[in-house]
Amino acid sequence: MGRDRRRVAIVGFGPRGLAALEALVRRASGAGAALAVDVFEPSSWPASGPSFSPGESETCLLNLPVRSIDLPPPPFAREGEGSFADWMGLTGGDGEAYLPRARLGAYLNARFETLLAQLPGHITVTRRAVRVTEARRGGEGWHLYAQGVAHGPFGHVLLSLGQPETASDDQLCRWQDHADRHSLPLRPAYPGKGLIDAAEDWAGRVVGIRGMALSALDVVRMLTLGLGGRFAGSSYIASGREPARIVPFSLDGHAPAPKPLNAKLDARFDPSQEESAAFEEALRAGLSEQPGSGLEPVRGVLESAALRVIRAGGGAVQPDEVREWLELESERPGSQEQRGTLDALRAGISQAEGREPPAIGYTIGQLWRKWQPLLRRVFDSASVSAATAQEFVSFDDGLKRYSYGAPVETARQLRILIETGLVDPRAADDPDITLTPQGWKLHSGGHTVTASVMIDAVLPQPALAPVTEPLVAGLRQDLSLKPLGDCLGARCAPDAALIAADGVRVAGLALVGRLANGSAIATDSIHDCFGSIPDRWAQSVLSALPDQGASPS
Numbered sequence: 001m002g003r004d005r006r007r008v009a010i011v012g013f014g015p016r017g018l019a020a021l022e023a024l025v026r027r028a029s030g031a032g033a034a035l036a037v038d039v040f041e042p043s044s045w046p047a048s049g050p051s052f053s054p055g056e057s058e059t060c061l062l063n064l065p066v067r068s069i070d071l072p073p074p075p076f077a078r079e080g081e082g083s084f085a086d087w088m089g090l091t092g093g094d095g096e097a098y099l100p101r102a103r104l105g106a107y108l109n110a111r112f113e114t115l116l117a118q119l120p121g122h123i124t125v126t127r128r129a130v131r132v133t134e135a136r137r138g139g140e141g142w143h144l145y146a147q148g149v150a151h152g153p154f155g156h157v158l159l160s161l162g163q164p165e166t167a168s169d170d171q172l173c174r175w176q177d178h179a180d181r182h183s184l185p186l187r188p189a190y191p192g193k194g195l196i197d198a199a200e201d202w203a204g205r206v207v208g209i210r211g212m213a214l215s216a217l218d219v220v221r222m223l224t225l226g227l228g229g230r231f232a233g234s235s236y237i238a239s240g241r242e243p244a245r246i247v248p249f250s251l252d253g254h255a256p257a258p259k260p261l262n263a264k265l266d267a268r269f270d271p272s273q274e275e276s277a278a279f280e281e282a283l284r285a286g287l288s289e290q291p292g293s294g295l296e297p298v299r300g301v302l303e304s305a306a307l308r309v310i311r312a313g314g315g316a317v318q319p320d321e322v323r324e325w326l327e328l329e330s331e332r333p334g335s336q337e338q339r340g341t342l343d344a345l346r347a348g349i350s351q352a353e354g355r356e357p358p359a360i361g362y363t364i365g366q367l368w369r370k371w372q373p374l375l376r377r378v379f380d381s382a383s384v385s386a387a388t389a390q391e392f393v394s395f396d397d398g399l400k401r402y403s404y405g406a407p408v409e410t411a412r413q414l415r416i417l418i419e420t421g422l423v424d425p426r427a428a429d430d431p432d433i434t435l436t437p438q439g440w441k442l443h444s445g446g447h448t449v450t451a452s453v454m455i456d457a458v459l460p461q462p463a464l465a466p467v468t469e470p471l472v473a474g475l476r477q478d479l480s481l482k483p484l485g486d487c488l489g490a491r492c493a494p495d496a497a498l499i500a501a502d503g504v505r506v507a508g509l510a511l512v513g514r515l516a517n518g519s520a521i522a523t524d525s526i527h528d529c530f531g532s533i534p535d536r537w538a539q540s541v542l543s544a545l546p547d548q549g550a551s552p553s
Contacts, residue, residue, distance in 0.1 A: 014049025052105030208451030253429030291387030315357030333398020365402020
């Protein structure tokens with residue numbers, strides 16, 4: 001039997017897998033094309049993914065207000081219906097709310113169930129609640145193996161794995177050995193409900209948090225609000241179940257800057273149409289430049305737009321100051337913040353609330369956030385050299401401390417916890433760490449503290465090389481897949497098709513998400529899940545079909 005190109009598999013079915021399925025259904029419905037789609041997802045909540053699991057703690061918040069969650073409508077939705085806000089029953093005044101991630105996950109799961117109920121007769125979708133551990137290519141197509149059972153053959157397979165199993169870094173490996181030897185708690189930040197349950201035994205202990213990004217803010221909320229504490233105005237009312245102290249730390253000792261407080265303040269950072277057109281032109285030019293110089297035209301547009309925004313907000317800044325900031329940021333992301341943790345946090349809150357003019361970094365970070373949809377659209381559709389990809393990805397990663405910022409309320413809560421002493425950031429800035437039988441001894445800036453519990457809130461890099469997930473590791477070896485760079489993912493075409501080391505497309509196999517980092521950019525966003533790549537993939541699947549309308553075997 002020849003390969004049946006009408007059979008499609010989506011392996012890993014979180015938000016990105018849902019977006020791919022919706023794109024495929026939308027295109028196949030319009031073309032009257034017959035398809036049989038298998039979705040492989042072992043979790044209890046297909047379409048939500050672990051980050052948005054409806055079973056997760058509600059202390060873990062979205063880092064976007066409802067007004068900014070602008071996903072494309074689901075297939076078959078009537079005009080004005082099907083949005084997250086509509087599903088939640090929210091009105092205009094609720095647009096500033098930062099809701100629990102679990103609620104977005106419940107929406108995505110419901111969106112999937114609704115899609116299944118609305119499928120036309122020529123499209124079938126079968127959910128398989130198993131984990132695929134191996135994929136083999138033969139003359140008939142791809143066979144997928146899960147729990148000793150073969151599925152297939154499939155003409156097209158899309159890998160949408162989110163964050164697969166990844167080897168721990170050297171530091172974490174040492175720490176795990178140390179924790180095991182001395183019976184010390186060392187836990188990941190997620191799942192949050194499991195962390196909160198474990199934390200019931202940590203009252204009176206010092207808890208360290210490795211990392212100070214958004215995940216660390218989740219951990220702080222879990223160890224306070226999740227244990228029964230509450231905030232009242234500028235005070236924290238303890239439940240008595242909290243740790244004695246919470247000690248976060250990172251390489252730079254800084255929490256993410258908060259996003260602007262509301263839509264009116266956020267609009268101050270809107271680029272003009274002319275600036276956006278100039279950004280797109282500079283971006284296209286930069287992506288085709290020689291490696292090492294691709295950011296130059298983009299920095300020029302950022303400079304002029306930042307000057308306009310800062311001056312309109314009452315700030316006094318000169319072009320050479322902005323230019324120097326951008327050059328240093330390109331070379332050493334995040335190195336220009338010299339203030340302590342609390343002072344930088346207070347300044348970020350003040351700028352987010354509009355009580356002081358936006359600083360250079362804050363302004364550039366917000367402009368970059370506004371331009372991310374355009375950045376994705378241009379970057380993801382281009383064929384970019386590995387060196388240029390690394391240049392842009394590093395710049396984008398560095399600006400995440402602004403562009404992926406936290407809600408102002410979360411930043412205020414962190415400030416209160418620091419001011420009351422429950423959160424202690426005095427050893428937050430790249431501390432020296434000594435392992436002792438009592439735990440982890442942190443020393444920085446003349447301050448020393450020993451944590452007897454450690455939480456790892458550092459997410460693995462979106463890179464191909466360290467992945468240990470059996471499915472990916474097997475394909476990496478069998479297909480001789482090479483990452484774009486040491487800290488980047490696999491090379492993929494703009495339609496997500498995997499490209500092997502010899503530069504040839506792997507027939508019938510595509511990859512989306514974090515493991516395509518470098519072929520795609522800014523992948524850690526719900527909006528990227530529903531971006532242009534899933535639609536291009538769906539178009540490529542449909543264009544490869546034999547006779548439109550024939551029934552799958």
